[in-house]
Amino acid sequence: MTASRFWQISIWILVLALAIAAPWAFYNYHTGRQSGFVISMLSQMGMMSILALSYNMLLGQAGLFSLCHATFFGIGGYATIHFLNMASAGSLPLPMELIPLLSGLSGLGLAIVLGYIATKQRATAFAMITLGIGELMVTSALMFQHFFGGEGGVNTNRMIGRSLFGLTYAQGIQVYYLILAWTLLSALAMFFLTMTPLGRMANASRDNFERVQFVGYDPRMVRFFQFALSGLFAGIGGGLYAITYEIVTFDALAAPLSANALLMAYIGGSASFGGPILGAVLITLLQSGVSLMSNSWLVYVGVLFISMVIFAPSGIMGLVTAHGPIVRGGQLGRLAVPYIRVLVPGILMVAGFVGLVELTSFLTIGAAQGKSLVLFGNKIDVHATLPWLSAAVCLLGGGFWLRLEARSFRRVWEGLMQGLKPQRSVA
Amino acid sequence: MSDAALALKNVGKAFGNLEIIRGVSLDIARGERHAIIGPNGAGKTTLFNLISGRFRISSGEILLNDVRIDGLPPHKINRMGLSRSFQITSIFHRLSVFENLRCALLWSMGYRYSFWTPLWLQRELTARTDAMLEDLNLTPRRDTAAGLLSYADQRALEIGMTIAGGASVILLDEPTAGMSNSETDNAVALIRRVSKGKTLLMVEHDMKVVFDLADVITVLVYGQVIASGPPHIVRANPAVQEAYLGALDAA
Amino acid sequence: MEIVLVSLFNGLVYGMLLFMLASGLTLIFSMMGVLNFAHASIYMIGAYLAFTVSRFVGFFPALIIAPLLCALIGAAIEVWGLRRVHHNGHIAELLFTFGLVFIVQRSVQMIWGMLPMAYRVPPSLDFSLFTIYGANFPAYRGFMLLVSVGMLVATWLLLKKTRIGLVIQAALTHPQMASALGHNVPRVFTIVFAGGCLLAGLAGVIGGNYQTTEPGMAESMGPIVFVVVVFGGLGSLAGCFVASILMGLIMTFAVVINTSMLDLLRPLGITVTGDNLFTEILTVPVARIGALLPFAMMIIILSFRPRGLMGTRDT
Ligand SMILES: Nc1ncnc2c1ncn2[C@@H]1O[C@H](COP(=O)(O)OP(=O)(O)OP(=O)(O)O)[C@@H](O)[C@H]1O
Ligand SMILES: [Mg+2]
Numbered sequence: 004m005t006a007s008r009f010w011q012i013s014i015w016i017l018v019l020a021l022a023i024a025a026p027w028a029f030y031n032y033h034t035g036r037q038s039g040f041v042i043s044m045l046s047q048m049g050m051m052s053i054l055a056l057s058y059n060m061l062l063g064q065a066g067l068f069s070l071c072h073a074t075f076f077g078i079g080g081y082a083t084i085h086f087l088n089m090a091s092a093g094s095l096p097l098p099m100e101l102i103p104l105l106s107g108l109s110g111l112g113l114a115i116v117l118g119y120i121a122t123k124q125r126a127t128a129f130a131m132i133t134l135g136i137g138e139l140m141v142t143s144a145l146m147f148q149h150f151f152g153g154e155g156g157v158n159t160n161r162m163i164g165r166s167l168f169g170l171t172y173a174q175g176i177q178v179y180y181l182i183l184a185w186t187l188l189s190a191l192a193m194f195f196l197t198m199t200p201l202g203r204m205a206n207a208s209r210d211n212f213e214r215v216q217f218v219g220y221d222p223r224m225v226r227f228f229q230f231a232l233s234g235l236f237a238g239i240g241g242g243l244y245a246i247t248y249e250i251v252t253f254d255a256l257a258a259p260l261s262a263n264a265l266l267m268a269y270i271g272g273s274a275s276f277g278g279p280i281l282g283a284v285l286i287t288l289l290q291s292g293v294s295l296m297s298n299s300w301l302v303y304v305g306v307l308f309i310s311m312v313i314f315a316p317s318g319i320m321g322l323v324t325a326h327g328p329i330v331r332g333g334q335l336g337r338l339a340v341p342y343i344r345v346l347v348p349g350i351l352m353v354a355g356f357v358g359l360v361e362l363t364s365f366l367t368i369g370a371a372q373g374k375s376l377v378l379f380g381n382k383i384d385v386h387a388t389l390p391w392l393s394a395a396v397c398l399l400g401g402g403f404w405l406r407l408e409a410r411s412f413r414r415v416w417e418g419l420m421q422g423l424k425p426q427r428s429v430a
Numbered sequence: 431m432s433d434a435a436l437a438l439k440n441v442g443k444a445f446g447n448l449e450i451i452r453g454v455s456l457d458i459a460r461g462e463r464h465a466i467i468g469p470n471g472a473g474k475t476t477l478f479n480l481i482s483g484r485f486r487i488s489s490g491e492i493l494l495n496d497v498r499i500d501g502l503p504p505h506k507i508n509r510m511g512l513s514r515s516f517q518i519t520s521i522f523h524r525l526s527v528f529e530n531l532r533c534a535l536l537w538s539m540g541y542r543y544s545f546w547t548p549l550w551l552q553r554e555l556t557a558r559t560d561a562m563l564e565d566l567n568l569t570p571r572r573d574t575a576a577g578l579l580s581y582a583d584q585r586a587l588e589i590g591m592t593i594a595g596g597a598s599v600i601l602l603d604e605p606t607a608g609m610s611n612s613e614t615d616n617a618v619a620l621i622r623r624v625s626k627g628k629t630l631l632m633v634e635h636d637m638k639v640v641f642d643l644a645d646v647i648t649v650l651v652y653g654q655v656i657a658s659g660p661p662h663i664v665r666a667n668p669a670v671q672e673a674y675l676g677a678l679d680a681a
Numbered sequence: 682m683e684i685v686l687v688s689l690f691n692g693l694v695y696g697m698l699l700f701m702l703a704s705g706l707t708l709i710f711s712m713m714g715v716l717n718f719a720h721a722s723i724y725m726i727g728a729y730l731a732f733t734v735s736r737f738v739g740f741f742p743a744l745i746i747a748p749l750l751c752a753l754i755g756a757a758i759e760v761w762g763l764r765r766v767h768h769n770g771h772i773a774e775l776l777f778t779f780g781l782v783f784i785v786q787r788s789v790q791m792i793w794g795m796l797p798m799a800y801r802v803p804p805s806l807d808f809s810l811f812t813i814y815g816a817n818f819p820a821y822r823g824f825m826l827l828v829s830v831g832m833l834v835a836t837w838l839l840l841k842k843t844r845i846g847l848v849i850q851a852a853l854t855h856p857q858m859a860s861a862l863g864h865n866v867p868r869v870f871t872i873v874f875a876g877g878c879l880l881a882g883l884a885g886v887i888g889g890n891y892q893t894t895e896p897g898m899a900e901s902m903g904p905i906v907f908v909v910v911v912f913g914g915l916g917s918l919a920g921c922f923v924a925s926i927l928m929g930l931i932m933t934f935a936v937v938i939n940t941s942m943l944d945l946l947r948p949l950g951i952t953v954t955g956d957n958l959f960t961e962i963l964t965v966p967v968a969r970i971g972a973l974l975p976f977a978m979m980i981i982i983l984s985f986r987p988r989g990l991m992g993t994r995d996t
Contacts, residue, residue, distance in 0.1 A: 200542070218591065305787065
């Protein structure tokens with residue numbers, strides 16, 4: 004086992020340990036209860052990780068830009084509600100722990116049908132077909148009472164009274180561990196898939212779909228299998244969603260969730276396997292953290308996303324792994340000062356940007372909601388000039404300063420890389 | 431069964447109303463090393479695209495081992511034992527050199543679309559890929575992303591991917607284009623080695639390479655065959671002399 | 682009868698509105714190979730800007746100013762954004778414009794608030810043009826038709842009679858050739874992108890008070906415009922025109938048809954009983970699935986003809 008493989012495995016185990024321990028860090032010993040907020044956030048992270056990973060089977064691994072991924076998540080959710088209702092009624096003798104398997108099969112079934120059409124095409128046409136499919140599904144979900152429950156959605160009670168381990172799933176913590184187990188299982192399965200002939204050929208058709216044909220593979224079949232399997236995992240995620248919330252509405256298959264899958268996978272890093280998990284955790288944190296404080300979190304996510312597309316197409320994980328050679332060369336320390344030098348203007352610029360966004364947002368939405376902007380305990384008058392001016396100065400000044408520093412940072416970086424190159428080519 | 435591994439019968443191709451290939455007929459015998467030469471824009475690459483199924487032919491027939499292959503999609507033709515390389519290097523640039531070669535081996539070794547076979551346990555597959563790497567002198571670059579290889583290495587990889595699947599008919603489109611002299615010599619040695627016992631059809635501009643390798647030469651000008659035969663006969667053909675303006679004498 | 686006439690007219694108006702959006706999108710795609718997801722967002726910005734500008738200087742100046750501002754925004758997006766992701770490939774460009782949708786969406790809400798704007802038809806155009814079979818034709822719709830036809834003619838002239846128009850045309854038919862023409866390609870890109878945004882902005886100005894100017898308008902318009910462009914065939918302005926009018930008509934007519942699939946089957950002696958998803962699908966009236974039709978049509982056409990109705994190259 005190489006050293007880097009050892010570190011990778013260690014990090015995975017650490018992440019798993021953290022995920023297992025996390026609820027207990029917020030355990031309230033006075034009331035003897037878990038924090039409901041934390042549990043629900045962690046659960047959300049679990050299912051979003053599955054969603055993002057399965058999305059990345061398309062985007063990162065097969066180079067397919069799908070706009071209907073939530074369809075399979077949603078269908079898994081809807082189906083699971085019906086499965087749970089059937090289980091409660093006694094017509095489906097299956098323990099709770101295995102229900103997500105059925106959710107996954109529902110996702111797989113639909114993905115086989117829709118994938119047959121969508122994967123006839125690639126690139127832009129594929130994106131357009133999936134856009135159409137997504138819209139079709141949402142409209143259908145809103146229109147049909149049976150199965151989808153129309154606008155109100157469908158609901159259930161997850162205490163079906165059947166469990167392999169005698170659990171009732173009355174408390175959120177039990178559900179969380181169920182989610183964690185399935186997330187782990189799905190992630191392992193998806194990781195396994197990347198190392199099978201299909202997974203490899205998916206990569207190959209991402210890089211050069213034409214050449215794939217000349218080594219004997221039909222790129223359409225590669226896309227089809229990859230699409231169907233990603234539907235399977237999305238369905239599992241949707242099933243966990245249904246189990247957690249006990250209600251599924253059209254939100255679970257609507258475009259914003261598809262977009263979220265894309266954002267998570269891309270921001271986390273679609274070029275590496277673990278990136279989407281990172282993205283899911285980060286976006287969920289932002290969503291439940293920042294959205295509490297700010298009306299405009301979507302602007303931040305949007306700007307973050309666009310900046311990543313421009314400056315860091317391989318996502319956060321890509322940025323981290325780019326440091327690999329420097330770390331191995333033992334030169335990371337030499338980046339500390341340059342980092343601080345870009346961080347200061349960077350923070351200034353971000354602060355200025357956030358300031359402007361918040362000021363604008365409090366001028367309209369905030370005013371409509373009767374809220375006012377409070378910073379460090381001081382109420383800020385959004386109609387005064389000073390806050391606007393200082394925010395603008397921060398943004399512009401920080402921006403210019405950052406450009407200068409970024410240039411010198413790049414020089415240092417390239418210098419380091421250059422110095423390391425001879426070693427790399429020998430390896 | 432005739433002894434032609436590949437036979438073109440009056441093949442034509444038009445883009446819109448522009449006729450690029452006009453009634454080309456060719457028989458390439460089993461085990462033959464056949465070179466196609468011709469000026470730029472003569473339609474050599476287009477001919478390869480027609481044979482390999484990348485484009486549909488407008489008229490005529492193409493037979494591979496006496497089976498019609500025109501109209502079939504490229505992957506089916508490939509599975510029938512015809513493999514081609516590209517003039518403009520066409521590789522999986524984000525995958526490592528090793529992965530590139532392994533991908534080229536997968537179908538021929540029967541893995542199909544398997545999503546249940548762990549690749550890292552496939553001893554024979556790995557061994558054959560590594561042997562390929564060795565053969566191509568690419569072992570030191572095994573884990574480098576293919577997109578980062580030097581030009582000559584990429585060309586070697588391109589050839590490697592073309593022959594990896596063990597196809598019996600191999601089409602190489604300007605395998606040595608843009609290479610230095612020593613690189614060309616290596617490439618020629620490589621081609622000679624890997625085409626042993628196979629049928630080879632190659633497009634090549636370097637006359638030294640052509641006369642070095644080819645048993646039969648076909649000259650294509652404006653989508654038409656103006657001469658075809660053993661090197662010394664083609665060389666003496668006045669029409670060829672004219673088309674090439676003495677370039678052959680220099681070789 | 683009158684319902685047919687009214688729907689025909691409304692369909693035409695809506696179709697022309699679609700075409701104004703779709704033609705810009707087609708031009709941008711043909712030239713740069715980018716399907717601009719944020720196109721409908723520009724449409725929305727156009728409507729909002731028109732609302733704000735018209736409060737100060739009136740509707741007719743706004744009709745000019747707002748689209749110009751949109752063109753400026755478009756140019757900025759192209760120069761500072763798209764151009765920088767260009768070398769990362771088409772998917773990156775798609776993703777970039779996709780990200781813009783979010784930003785515009787929320788920014789509009791931040792600047793103008795969540796509620797619909799009181800952006801109304803100007804009083805000078807707020808009368809009934811004529812009446813047939815007791816149905817009124819609002820003059821504003823006639824005006825919309827006029828503006829869009831005017832724009833169509835202007836664009837056509839620009840493409841046919843000017844140098845840059847010729848370059849753009851050449852790029853439409855031979856995309857690889859654009860750069861070989863020796864023109865300043867980046868500048869042509871910027872002009873085309875800005876021009877497309879100008880058209881979208883203009884559509885926003887006249888569409889904003891025809892529909893409602895509210896933060897959801899991009900979201901509801903965007904997918905339809907994509908359908909039109911893809912259905913008509915990417916890169917084909919003629920196909921785009923046919924598809925726009927077709928979609929406009931289909932969507933306005935579908936709303937007034939109250940038959941369901943079951944009604945069609947009934948003459949064949951088929952009846953269904955029971956109460957399940959299947960019977961529900963059969964009994965849903967066309968009026969309610971009107972919104973579905975464009976998407977269904979796009980999926981069908983794309984799966985059989987990736988080039989769309991009249992496209993010359995694959996999507
Ligand atoms: N897809 C296409 N559509 C239209 N014309 C094409 C197409 N592909 C090739 N051509 C034209 O066909 C002609 C022959 O091209 P081809 O690439 O086959 O020439 P070649 O003999 O391989 O030349 P070279 O020695 O430069 O590689 C050229 O004039 C080219 O412009
Ligand atoms: Mg050629």
